[in-house]
Amino acid sequence: MPDLNLRGGTVVTADGTFDADVAIRDGRIAAVGTTVPDDGAEAVDVRGLLVMPGFIDAHTHMDMPFGGTITADDWDSGTAAAVAGGTTTIVDFALQDEGRSLGDAIDIWQGKAFGKTHIDYGLHVAICDLTDAVKAEIPSLPERGVCTVKVFMAYKGTSLFMPDEDLFEILQISRDAGVLVMVHAENGDVIAKLQQQALARGDVDPIWHARTRPEGVEAEATARAIRLAEIAGAPLAVVHVTCADAADQIRRAHARGVTVHGETCPQYLVLSEDDLARPDFDGAKYVCSPPLRDASNQEPLWRRLHNGDLVLVGSDHCAFDFAGQKEMGRGDFTKIPNGMPGVEERAALLWTNGVRTGRISPERFVAVLSTNQAHVHGLAPRKGLIAPGAEADIVVWDPDQASTITHANRHGGNDYSPYEGHRLVGGPERVYVRGVLAFHDGEVVAPPGSGRFVPRALASPGRAVAA
Ligand code: URP
Ligand code: ZN
Ligand code: ZN
Secondary structure, three states: OOOEEEEOOEEEOOOOEEEOEEEEEOOEEEEEEOOOOOOOOEEEEOOOOEEEEOEEEEEEOOOOEEOOEEOOOOHHHHHHHHHHOOEEEEEEEEEOOOOOOHHHHHHHHHHHHOOOOOOEEEEEEEOOOOOHHHHHHHHHHHHHOOOEEEEEOOOOOOOOEOOHHHHHHHHHHHHHHOOEEEEEOOOHHHHHHHHHHHHHHOOOOOHHHHHOOOHHHHHHHHHHHHHHHHHHOOOEEEOOOOOHHHHHHHHHHHHOOOOEEEEEOHHHHHOOHHHHOOOOOHHHHHOOOOOOOOHHHHHHHHHHHHHOOOOEEOOOEOOOOOOOOHHHHOOOHHHOOOOEOOOOOHHHHHHHHHHOOOOOOHHHHHHHHHHHHHHHOOOOOOOOOOOOOOEOOEEEEEEEEEEEOOHHHOOOOOOOOOOOOOEEEEEEEEEEEOOEEEEEOOEEOOOOOOOOEOOOOOOOOOOOOOO
């Protein structure tokens, strides 16, 4: 592993921006400053570029069964796409199979990642079957390096759906175990009823995916999950917040002093319900849950990222092919697999549409993509920082790199991009994972299998993050 000195760049952290060199020794950051010694290390000229902690995406779905099919990205193509976008660590969701243990889910997901991942990774477990054995197993998750579990309040009629009494008990057990509960907050009962009614009327097109999951369905479930967490005395993370109404529930909880970490995703900031109405079933490419919203929600979401009510931007990368997968829902929108790709585009979309427009600062960009992710998800201080002792996961970011998204220049495995034609300004010039060059000049150079599992732990799951 080469010792490196990144010379002449501008370091951007969640706390500030300053000119400094960065010394990398044995895969870790050894020094940050203006007097970094030479001592034979290879000098890398990064003048004119920004040096940031590697981005962390704690919301991905690689090689995941969903809706009768399996995501188009496995750990090879999915993490190649991730590093091409500046992401050096993902935390993916291992799904518990009905009747099996959480440990089995971890083992199965470790098997999927083995020999394939280009970057480091951690695992959450999505609890799908809360048996007595599973209740007893939750406290042992941190010993397996897993400190976060996900509960789906949506997807009624599938094994993912979890009733309130189970969510509440998971919150209680997790509170005592130092495990953070993440919720997919949508009212599954109401969605199931609205879907049934829509199909009975013959309303079968992709736009009905959004119309049967209105904003209130998300806001109600968000408020309910927060209240359940408050009653249990547990911290909570609400993932993929899509609209002002749901974000307001989080703001109100913060005003009451409740620890709720809110995450949104780029698709809710730059795409809208109008994309679901595209002709010729093209809207199916934009089916994800919760759904894309009316564009009037975008500015409120940006404001809440700016003011700290939302502290994370994850991708919710869940890629399917249009051919053969999204097409399963022709004539019945409920059969369109939910999800879209975004792990590669996450940072550049946020820079282009957020930092360059002045909606968020470069420091906030680093916070929501890296440092806050590390704090909320138990990766700090190992990751998410440009500071002595941290692992040298580093993005050298070119703030002026111009490109246009097209499927052909993507690194992922599915057959379309929902961002086709979007202009980007800003992107990674090079990316290091633990001091080793992983992406450079548009090429993924880290081989499959070079990434490592990162055990995660939460000293205090409710720990505050930069607001
Ligand atoms: O549509 C989505 N988001 N698919 C992935 C599963 C989930 O709910 O996060
Ligand atoms: Zn979800
Ligand atoms: Zn997801």
